[in-house]
Structures are given as structure tokens and as C-alpha cells.
Amino acid sequence: MRRHKAPEKSGTGVSPVQGFLVSRRNLPHWQEPWSAYYITWRCKQGVSLSPEERRTVLDSLMYLDGRKWDVYAVAVMPTHVHALAQPLRKGEGTGCFDLAEILQSVNSYTAHLINKRRSRKGSLWQDERYDRIVRDDAEFQEKWRYIRDNAVKAGLAAVPEEYPWLYEKGEEHRRDACAT
Numbered sequence: 789m790r791r792h793k794a795p796e797k798s799g800t801g802v803s804p805v806q807g808f809l810v811s812r813r814n815l816p817h818w819q820e821p822w823s824a825y826y827i828t829w830r831c832k833q834g835v836s837l838s839p840e841e842r843r844t845v846l847d848s849l850m851y852l853d854g855r856k857w858d859v860y861a862v863a864v865m866p867t868h869v870h871a872l873a874q875p876l877r878k879g880e881g882t883g884c885f886d887l888a889e890i891l892q893s894v895n896s897y898t899a900h901l902i903n904k905r906r907s908r909k910g911s912l913w914q915d916e917r918y919d920r921i922v923r924d925d926a927e928f929q930e931k932w933r934y935i936r937d938n939a940v941k942a943g944l945a946a947v948p949e950e951y952p953w954l955y956e957k958g959e960e961h962r963r964d965a966c967a968t
Contacts, residue, residue, distance in 0.1 A: 812868075821920055823889060824860070824874040827933040829895070829917035832910075836866045837902075842953040845869060850955060852894070856885040861935040864953040865942065870935045874924070891917060939953050941968070 831837060837845065842864040849871065853859040861872040875884040899912035922928045939951035948954055 790932075796960050802825075810834065821876075822877075822884060824879075824922040824928060825919050825924055826927075827871045827873065827891070827917060827919045828868060830868040830914045831912060833913060834913055837864070841898075841902050841905075844901055846953050846955060847897050848894050852890060856893075858957075859955065861932050862955045863935045863938045863951070865938065865944070870938055871936055872928070872931050887919065896927050898960070903963065939967070 844946060845864045847913060849862050849864075849869075851858060855876075857876055858874045860873065860874070861870075863870045875887055875890060877884055896914045902912055903909055936954065936956060938949045939945045939954060940948055946953035
């Protein structure tokens with residue numbers, strides 16, 4: 789799994805825990821700098837995304853790829869989104885971009901555009917999300933496969949490559965992410 793360079797160790801030989809955050813709404817949200825995350829969030833009850841709207845969500849997620857996070861895999865389903873991503877370093881010695889802020893940006897932007905097209909107002913996304921720090925290479929690969937196969941399991945495509953709202957970095961990136 790790819791990790792951006794962590795702060796130098798202190799004089800005791802142990803890296804200080806800088807930037808580790810825990811927040812709680814209905815679900816706990818742990819943020820550890822330089823970690824990859826498996827993230828899922830859903831549309832509000834009764835909302836389903838059209839093909840054009842799924843493209844809007846995917847494009848919004850990918851716009852931030854390389855700017856605020858590395859996106860390894862994404863599946864935008866009709867009622868929810870799965871992503872495997874890693875927030876990037878903000879600058880030398882300043883920590884990583886905040887996962888909650890990245891997702892707030894995506895959700896706010898996409899809700900605004902989609903609501904404008906639908907000539908409606910109100911929430912598009914549920915307030916809560918599920919996120920998990922990916923702990924090792926095996927889990928990274930398992931989450932990647934889950935995202936890749938999600939549309940097939942849901943009966944929306946015969947093979948993952950046929951699902952237009954699936955994004956995966958190339959195989960070389962998957963190997964690189966797990967090697968470092």
C-alpha cells in the first residue's frame with residue numbers, strides 16, 4: 789500500500805502521532821495521515837442517480853485525483869458510491885488533506901449540479917458515510933476487487949470493464965500502491 793512520507797521520528801525513536809483524528813457521528817471516523825481508505829456513501833432514501841448523474845459524480849471524484857488524493861478505484865452505483873483512495877500531502881511538513889473535507893467538497897459540488905439539473909433543492913446524499921483505514925496489502929487488494937466486482941454482483945454489467953462508472957488506476961498503480 790502506498791504511503792506518503794511520514795514525519796521524521798522523534799529523539800525517542802518513535803514517530804509522534806501527528807494529525808491522527810477521531811470523530812463520531814453515528815459511525816466513528818478515524819483519520820490517520822498517509823493512510824489509504826475504503827469509503828462508501830449513499831444517496832438519500834428514494835434518490836437514484838441517472839447515468840448522466842453517475843458520470844457527474846465520477847468526474848468530480850476524478851477531478852481531485854492527484855490534487856487532493858490518489859484515487860485507486862471507484863464505482864458509482866445508482867444509489868451509492870464505493871472508493872479506494874488516499875489523501876495527499878498538503879505541503880512539506882503540513883500533513884495530509886482531510887478526508888472529510890474532500891468528501892464534503894465532492895458531495896456539495898455534485899448535489900448542487902444534480903439538483904440544478906433536476907430543478908429541485910435539498911439534500912442528495914445521506915449525512916453519514918462509512919470509511920475504513922486500509923490496514924495492509926491484502927485488505928487493499930480485497931477492497932479493490934470488491935469495488936471492481938460491485939456492478940457485476942448487482943447485475944448492472946456482465947464484466948467490470950462494461951460498467952461505465954467504474955474507474956481503476958492501471959495494474960501498475962495497484963502493484964505500486966501495495967509495494968510502498
